[in-house]
Amino acid sequence: MTKFPFTFCAASAAVLSLALTGFASAQVAGTPGPPLPVPDQTNVRHDAPLNPNLPTIFIVGDSTARNGADLGWGDHFAHYFDTTKVNVANRAIAGRSARSYMNEGAWDKVVAELKPGDYVLLQWGHNDGGGPLTPSFNARGEGKGVGEESVDIPITRPFTTGPLAGKTTETVHTYGWYNRKYIADARAKGATPLLLTVTVRNIWPMGPDGKPHIERDMGYRDFDMQIAASEKVPLIDMATVAADKFEMLGVQTTALLFPIDHTHTSPVGAEMNAASVVTALKSAKAPVVQYLAPVVGPTK
């Protein structure tokens, strides 16, 4: 409760810093630039040490999970869990796609932290837009789909860190390929990967009934389902849970939860998305639910 006055102040400060941290489009994959400033997290600090005796739930994704202080759902997630039994580590970074998070070495750092018994929540899509892979492909996105095709492109601004450091060409793969690599890497460390559907955007196309209905799929749903099926990972469908809530709120109230743009939420919207992830984890009977704090009334 005491966190709200603070977080609303923090929210406005965070809006100011969006040019640096918030917008997915501000960051071009393959051209890392200077390290991004990370504001203090009001929930669990990004650099909070993990208790080595406990399993850890890692969140790997983009600005919808971690966006300034308190604007991503990953910073509202730990309070649902019994943190005497599990660590919650939000390792999402604003502006990243499945490809750019790997290219800059962020994933290597998470892999180094992973230990057997940990969990990795993977959520990509907002910055992954791409198209057919051709030799002229150099956008931040990936090849559309889940296939094995790839293309080599020249690296125009060299990486100083990460797997591409010192390289002059990058092999660009599909959305599916990157996700399969996350899954395989996590499993190789004895951790359990879980694939989340992408957060819902505040976009309301007209439905066949002549009424606006919130967008439930920004184009990755089928890919996520295919990846989950082929790799046998649980698909945590938080998008449907969140969309059901927004649909009940209606266009006007939902808009209050998206004060920045149609992708990024307020702190309250982030809290709602975190709750939707919890609901989706329960619905999928994901093993991490064993670490949920018992329902003892309000969890805030």
Next chain:
Amino acid sequence: MSNYRPYLAVALLLASTTALMAQAPAAATPVVPDAPPQVSVPPKMPLNPALPTIFVVGDSTASNGPNLGWGSHLGNYFDLTKVNVANRAIAGRSSRSYMDEGHWDSTLAEIKAGDFVLLQWGQNDGSDLGGPGSRNARGDLRGDGDATQDVTQAVGPKMGQLETIHTYGWYNRKYVADILAKGATPMFLSMTIHNSWKPDAAGTLHVALDMRFGPVMWKIAEENHLAFIDMAPVEATRMESVGKDKASLWFPIDYVHTSPEGAELNAQSVVIALEIAKSPLLKYLKAPLPIPPDVETATKTSETALAANVATASVTPPPRPAPTVAPSTDVASPATAVPK
């Protein structure tokens, strides 16, 4: 405090053996009230904006004139220098009609981040859906899920309009979404107990726990990781411990509505259920109430029963045909008495 208007209506209710569900009757002639003075927080008392607020949203069992609903007694147990207690329940309402009539919009406008909302629906949710001959059109579709039924309303705020009626679960999920979107915390309460006794195999009389609406509430709470404050087994244990004859004194109006004393005891049941749930709301209590023997066991039994009945209670039956003749005008037939 005693110059407080719903008094007359309550006195009428008390005097009447037929008045039932809720719609507070208009006072025709002044009647000397025999109810004790309001013991708790007047409904229109301003809320201290610096404090969190516990809202009560429900029907006549929580708010039935001064003193007859448990929500009017709940403030007695909380330290009102630390928390506001705001009883926003309205007699006669269902989860649907509280929204249809705009009451939810008014309450929602008061709710701020960090507040708590106790939701308790069911007593009036089994009424008719409206249409020709309907008296109050407050029922919703049974169960949970996306089923809807369009009904042209003959009475009420949507008179003359085609209203899309949703399931009981849908309305409750909408309350949850609206509360979460305010940064507040929704919590469910099981329904209050009816003074209705049935013998078991050994001939011992028992009161029944609601298994029609409770399992849907319990399921929504479970899915959303929200508190389900199970006051019903607390109340049932108390009633069964004193027996039918004495417990019936708490129900002088009908088998749903309590006396002021019954309402006070129900408020205590809510507090005890919060204690069993280890709710963080306990930090706002003046003092904890002792948890009576057998209540924790009864609560576990109740939860097992709720979980076991989720599937049955979630089913929405096929649409009911609109009534072609006016139903009986007998106001004594309680809407919740007849299973649909």
